[in-house]
Amino acid sequence: MRKMDTGLVQLSLPLSSLPTAGLPAGSLRRQEAVHEAFRAVLATSGLTPEYVASELSRLTGNSISVHHINNWTAESKIGERHIPLDYLPALTAILRDSRLIQAVMPTGWTALTPEDAAVFELGKVVVEERRRGRKKRELWERINGSGA
Known part of the structure; x- marks a missing residue:
């Protein structure tokens, strides 16, 4: 009985699928x-x-x-x-x-100063609140619209 090699194999990805493929040489x-x-x-x-x-x-x-x-x-x-x-x-x-x-x-x-990071975090909270507000309005419309 022949023993099979169970070692790991590294697969090569085509360069076109890499995230940096579109960057010109020397651009960084x-x-x-x-x-x-x-x-x-x-x-x-x-x-x-x-x-x-x-x-x-x-x-x-x-x-x-x-x-x-x-x-x-x-x-x-x-x-x-x-x-x-x-x-x-x-x-x-x-x-x-x-x-x-x-x-x-x-x-x-980008890199943010601690002060700018706080403003960024606040912006994320505001965006999330607006998303939730839209979702709440949609749900109320479904509730009120289907009950009529």
Whole structure:
């Protein structure tokens, strides 16, 4: 009697069925957008690069120097120095600005500040209340219409 192989098999999906299939090559390159956003956010924050480096070091537990900050914002350093992704939450908290995270997001996606998230949640509640109101009206119409 021959023993059958019961190992798992990975099936290949055609590329056309993947959610990113319609995106052009390079369309999610975010390097320049992140670089520009960091420069803009730092400039409007009123904070010094020294303060940002010190606070980033404290919050992440890594040694971040003012030279790191300068490299991440220098026009000549685009393509050479990347802000590590795991620093984005700390930078967003320090700078109190979501533009840096927003710059990382693909087009059509968004990041919300805690205040904006509350407004968004309220909007969801209002939409649900309106749906329920429509449903209640439909049911009352069915009840009142069928009883006549």
